[in-house]
Amino acid sequence: MEIEDEEFGCLGIPTEAQIWKQQAELVQAEYEQVAADLRQARANILKLVDIHAVTARERDQALHLLASYKRDLSAAHVELSALGNRMRGMQMAARQSAENPYPFRETVAVSDPFPSLPMQGPGEAPQSRLCSDGEAGEADGTTGLAETTP
Template structure:
């Protein structure tokens, strides 16, 4: 905004002219601040929308993590059961003694 300074062309301004000039400067500053405030409000609205979208995504991912944790736990239990069956299924020795080489007990 261009501020008129014609009143100062003839030398020393009067107090009224100085007050008018000051009022114009304050009005220009106020207009600039309103414009910046409008831009800030638009930015805040955009940030709120982004935050809401990310909150939804975080909730979805947390649910997926929980589901995958349960699946991993189930897989570990199944793996342990299979190992236990493999280890304890058929004893290699009878009574803790190795089998006789000729097949007798």
């Protein structure tokens, strides 16, 4: 059986010209959509480039500030080490002075090299004389000024 469509006037079947026209309109709409998407993408790219530039500047400033803080921290560490060393030295000296109040022989009282000389009285000015090599200097190993009587 053969269907005759002539009596319906080919309802719903487009002609070839109508097909090409519809295809051109679809391509045109697709092109406009792609062009709009491209404009939006380019605008987004420009925004991202600006954001990246600002972020890079902030990063560089932060790195510069970090380097400055590291220098300050290093200087403070050096100062702290110096103070700690000085404090340990003072503690060691205090501990040694508590253990041995006279660490050097020169600080121990020396006997009077001139016992025969009379002592000076109160209110009298001290006099001193220079020891020669043959006097008390050779006997006790000292030379120089020696306290004498008035």
